[in-house]
Amino acid sequence: MINPLRGMKDLTFEEARRFEYIVATSSQIARRYGYRYIETPILEETALFKRSVGESSDIVGKEMYQFEDKGGNDVCMRPEGTAGVVRAFISAKLDRQQGKHKFFYYGPMFRYERPQKGRLRQFHQFGCESFGEESVYEDFTLIQMLTQIFDALGIGYTLQINSLGCPTCMPDYRTQLVGFLEGVKGHLCEDCNRRITTNPIRTLDCKNESCQHHLSAAPRITENLCESCQSDFETLQRLLDEAGIAYEVDSNLVRGLDYYSKTAFEFVSDAIGAQSAIAGGGRYDRLVEFLDGKPTPAIGFALGIERIMELVQMPKAPREGYYMGAMTPEALSSILRLAARKRLSDTVTIEYASKGFKSHMKGADKAHARYAVLIGENELKDGTIWIKDMEKNTEETRRVEDGDF
RNA sequence: GUGGGUAUAGCUCAGUUGGUUAGAGCACCUGUUUGUGGCACAGGGGGUCGAGGGUUCGAAUCCCUUUACCCACCCCA
Structure with a gap:
């Protein structure tokens, strides 16, 4: 791997x-x-x-x-x-x-x-x-x-x-600081000694406690x-x-x-x-x-x-979009057509396998979909779809018109 | 670059002084009669116990080596 x-x-x-x-x-x-x-x-x-x-x-x-x-x-x-x-x-x-x-x-x-x-x-x-x-x-x-x-x-x-x-x-302050650092360099860590010539300002935020102790009397930029x-x-x-x-x-x-x-x-x-x-x-x-x-x-x-x-407070993700599934294999082509239409504006999850009602409901829940849309034998015969709002727990049967519902 | 810690299932972890086919919870899949998700119940898949070597009748467990990850130093957002 x-x-x-x-x-x-x-x-x-x-x-x-x-x-x-x-x-x-x-x-x-x-x-x-x-x-x-x-x-x-x-x-x-x-x-x-x-x-x-x-x-x-x-x-x-x-x-x-x-x-x-x-x-x-x-x-x-x-x-x-x-x-x-x-x-x-x-x-x-x-x-x-x-x-x-x-x-x-x-x-x-x-x-x-x-x-x-x-x-x-x-x-x-x-x-x-x-x-x-x-x-x-x-x-x-x-x-x-x-x-x-x-x-x-x-x-x-x-x-x-x-x-x-x-x-x-800054240049004046820097000169002043270097002068101070030269005086205490014996007490400072290796890194700080190197910084005196490369970048003296960096000594100020050295995490070494001993350095901080000896630097407490150093001139401050805010006072200069x-x-x-x-x-x-x-x-x-x-x-x-x-x-x-x-x-x-x-x-x-x-x-x-x-x-x-x-x-x-x-x-x-x-x-x-x-x-x-x-x-x-x-x-x-x-x-x-x-x-x-x-x-x-x-x-x-x-x-x-x-x-x-690690710190962000995330808003709760709302249920979103549609889950569509067929309960009889013959209904899948209708599902595909309806999904393509819905996908012009909404998120759609399709289950390709024809499954039982309960199984589809679980699928819709897991997909975190707002609406479950199913087509079974009855709906296929009538040219309708069954739709449920997973959040409000309301459901209805709707007629398909112009390839949409 | 320097320390310390940890490696067991997809995830979080148990595993008693070495002793049969290595466990739990969560997650996942399938059911609970072809029409109602979250809950419950039942079942299921999934691990050469990080890797290599050693000790032993026997090693996840003891010893050595190694690798990865984590935390801290350092550095910085």
């Missing part, structure tokens, strides 16, 4: 239903905020991710499905969605227009990690990217949209926010923001307060991808194990430029569909 590869899963039945429901609910809400669907390739040039996600990140450093294709190209299965959308934005030359563009997407992402609860090698994200909007009101709106999505899905969460600064204030960043961060908090959206400021919240600046946020659940982030995002005003586009402010988020599948 051939099993799926490690860290890859089939979704069927109830799981597939959850998946569809999350995508449908999220898409519907995103559309209300002006987002439109975008589909980008799963396979991209490796350079795209190296330049956007960042070579210092673990994702690019050790988790990518990277290989050479038959044409000798260095390619990668996308490990996240933003890079591809930004690349598509630039490829379509939308960066040369002045307008605002909002896109949503969903689909598989690939990271070669050790699987565990809430972490697969092929997993799915739903995401939104907003281009051309500089205002912090957009940051707020995006967060608001996420709360609306989670509320619609019946999911509880904690919202954490931070500001990562911008090219004006430039005027513009500071004022935007304050505005964001005021807007959230006014909207009644609860949040925590976590100055150690550092997104794992290098491209974020200013607003960064994360939605966390305490009900799904160690992999608790259910959505994350932030502003990436410099990314379009890094990928050779014209400077364009942008902000986005992604949510992890599999993680949310």
